[in-house]
Amino acid sequence: MPSPRQVFIAVIGTGGVGKAFLSQLSQLASTLSRSPSNPTTISLIWVSTSKKALYHNDYQPLSNWETSLPTSSTPPLPLPALAEYLVKAPGKVVLVDNTSNQAVADSYPLFLTQGISIVTPNKKAFSSTFALWTSIFSAASNGTGSGGYIFHESSVGAGLPVISTLKELVETGDSVVKIEGVFSGTMSFLFNSFQPVSGGGGKFSAEVAAAKAKGFTEPDPRDDLNGLDVARKLTILARLAGLPIESPTSFPVQSLIPKELESCASGDEFLARLPEFDAQMDELKAAAEKEGKVVRFVGSVDVPKGEVKVGLEKFDTSHPIAALKGSDNIIAFYTKRYGDNPLIIQGAGAGGDVTAMGVTGDLLKVLRLLQ
Numbered sequence: 001m002p003s004p005r006q007v008f009i010a011v012i013g014t015g016g017v018g019k020a021f022l023s024q025l026s027q028l029a030s031t032l033s034r035s036p037s038n039p040t041t042i043s044l045i046w047v048s049t050s051k052k053a054l055y056h057n058d059y060q061p062l063s064n065w066e067t068s069l070p071t072s073s074t075p076p077l078p079l080p081a082l083a084e085y086l087v088k089a090p091g092k093v094v095l096v097d098n099t100s101n102q103a104v105a106d107s108y109p110l111f112l113t114q115g116i117s118i119v120t121p122n123k124k125a126f127s128s129t130f131a132l133w134t135s136i137f138s139a140a141s142n143g144t145g146s147g148g149y150i151f152h153e154s155s156v157g158a159g160l161p162v163i164s165t166l167k168e169l170v171e172t173g174d175s176v177v178k179i180e181g182v183f184s185g186t187m188s189f190l191f192n193s194f195q196p197v198s199g200g201g202g203k204f205s206a207e208v209a210a211a212k213a214k215g216f217t218e219p220d221p222r223d224d225l226n227g228l229d230v231a232r233k234l235t236i237l238a239r240l241a242g243l244p245i246e247s248p249t250s251f252p253v254q255s256l257i258p259k260e261l262e263s264c265a266s267g268d269e270f271l272a273r274l275p276e277f278d279a280q281m282d283e284l285k286a287a288a289e290k291e292g293k294v295v296r297f298v299g300s301v302d303v304p305k306g307e308v309k310v311g312l313e314k315f316d317t318s319h320p321i322a323a324l325k326g327s328d329n330i331i332a333f334y335t336k337r338y339g340d341n342p343l344i345i346q347g348a349g350a351g352g353d354v355t356a357m358g359v360t361g362d363l364l365k366v367l368r369l370l371q
C-alpha cells in the first residue's frame, strides 16, 4: 500500500451545518485512510465559532472538538492571521466555511491566492457584489487563476446537485433559457404547512417558529422572510448562466416582513411579534382558496431577457409546485437541448445533514483535484 498523503482541514462554524459536516468528515477520514489506491490522512487542524477556536501551533490534529470547543478560552485568529497560520501547514489545506458571515466570505480571495482551497454553503461570497465574484474566480484554480480550488454546491438547494448541473449544462455548450422554481427550504416548508393542497394548515407565525426549530432558516429568519435568501440563490444561478447580476438587491424581490416589524431590533423580537400578523397571512390564503389555488414563494431567471424576480405566486392545486412536501425545493432548467420539457431537480432544500452532504461532496471534489 502506498504511504498516505496528508490533507489539513480547517472548519469555521459549528452550527447545524457545521456539526453535521464534522460528523460526515470523521466518517470520510476513516474511509479515505483505508483507500488501497490513494490512502489519505485527513487532519482537522482548526475549528472555530465567532468567539472560540481550537488549534495547535504545531498543526497536530484536533481530537474531541465537540467537548473541547465549548471550554476553550482561545479566541479565533483574525482572518489574515488564520490565512498565515494555514498557509504554513506542512501540506495542502482546505478551509470549510460553515458560517453565513460576510467578512469570512470577503476573505476568500486572500485564502485562495495563497493556495488554500475552500468548500462552503455560504451564499454571501457568491451573491454579494459582482466584484467579489470576479475576484474569487480569478484567484481560484477552477476559475481563471492558479490558487486553491473553490466549490459551493450547498449555496443553492442545499445538497441537491443544482450548481454542478447548471455548470455542466453551460460547460457542455447548452443554452440556458430559464431557471424557475422553489429555492428556499424555509419558504417551501412554510407554505406547504400553512396552506397544504389538502386544506387546513397552521398559523403562519407558528410555522416560521417550526422552520427555525428544524434548522431550515438562516441564523436570523428575517433573512429568509425578506426574500433575500432566495434572491441570493438566484443571483448565483443567474451569474453561472452568464448574467452579470450586480447584487441580490438589483432586481424585484418581494418581502414577507410586515412593515411594522421592519424596525425590530433582533430576530427574537421579530419572532415574538409575528403572531400579530397571522390574520393578514390568513387573508392571503383565503383569497387564493377562493380561486381554487394555493400561494407559494417562487423565483425565476429569464436569461435572454436578463430578468430575475422573486416573490409570491398562486398555483393550481394540481401544479407540481403546489404539491411539494416538507422543505423540498424544485428547480426547473429550461434549455435549448431540453426544449419544452425542462430538466427538473427536486428534494430537500434545507437541513443540516443534507446541506453538509453537499459540502462533504465538494470536499471530495477538491481532494480528487489535489492528487
Ligand SMILES: NC(=O)C1=CN([C@@H]2O[C@H](COP(=O)(O)OP(=O)(O)OC[C@H]3O[C@@H](n4cnc5c(N)ncnc54)[C@H](OP(=O)(O)O)[C@@H]3O)[C@@H](O)[C@H]2O)C=CC1
Pocket: 012, 013, 014, 015, 016, 017, 018, 048, 049, 050, 051, 052, 076, 098, 099, 100, 101, 104, 121, 122, 123, 154, 155, 157, 158, 185, 215, 216, 217, 218, 219, 349, 350, 351, 352, 355
Ligand atoms: N441550514 C440549512 O438548511 C442550510 C444552510 N446553508 C448555509 O449554511 C451556513 C450555515 O448555516 P447553519 O449551520 O444553519 O447556521 P447556524 O446559525 O446554525 O451556524 C452558524 C455557525 O457559524 C458561526 N459563525 C458565525 N459568524 C462567524 C464568524 N464571524 N467567525 C466564525 N464563526 C462564525 C456561528 O458561531 P456563533 O454561534 O459563535 O455565532 C455558528 O457556529 C449558512 O451560510 C447558511 O446559509 C445553506 C443551505 C441550507
Ligand SMILES: N[C@@H](CC=O)C(=O)O
Pocket: 155, 156, 157, 158, 183, 184, 185, 186, 187, 216, 217, 218, 224, 229, 349, 350, 351
Ligand atoms: N435558509 C435557507 C437554507 C438553505 O439555503 C433555506 O431555507 O433554503
Ligand code: NA
Pocket: 153, 154, 155, 156, 157, 158, 159, 160, 161, 162, 163, 358
Ligand atoms: Na446544491
